[in-house]
Amino acid sequence: AQKVTQAQTEISVVEKEDVTLDCVYETRDTTYYLFWYKQPPSGELVFLIRRNSFDEQNEISGRYSWNFQKSTSSFNFTITASQVVDSAVYFCALSPPMNRDDKIIFGKGTRLHILP
């Protein structure tokens, strides 16, 4: 069965601190895709990043970075020098290979509070 676990339900950090959001997944597929989405207080869901299972390079985009480790089935998200605008709920998601009709599996989300 496929599963995504975001063990941190809620995290609070002070502005400018670094913070890492954990995402652990389970799948029997060798090909799959991982995603992160952000849901700010305004409510919309915004795509942040996609990673396929054959690309284990870490990704950096400004203050955001993602660490994909197949050996530990993790796809963690780090925000460096956090800002109040980073306050949001963050969802990790797993999707199956292209030749399957299985559903995208979302984690339950991590609510991140950045305190000024």
Place this chain on the structure above:
Amino acid sequence: EAQVTQNPRYLITVTGKKLTVTCSQNMNHEYMSWYRQDPGLGLRQIYYSMNVEATDKGDVPEGYKVSRKEKRNFPLILESPSPNQTSLYFCASSLNGRYNSPLHFGNGTRLTVT
């Protein structure tokens, strides 16, 4: 502007009164889906559609109907709403319906059934 448009943003209704939440995308996406978001439960899929006239049940389809008569529209119908359908609903679409493309979400519809 490429977007998924849901209406209404907020809806308060009474038990049993049929309602429709509309969803439209202007990106020529094949795949569309409805999710509901509830505290502690994350996002749960209600129905999805791989293309026109092709719809399938998600994880929580009971009490909902959908249709996909045109590529751009994917309305969610609650024939007889009940209080346990009070939730935040999201429509989403993606390019090829095979899950390697990211989902684009609408702004959400907050539904309250009294």
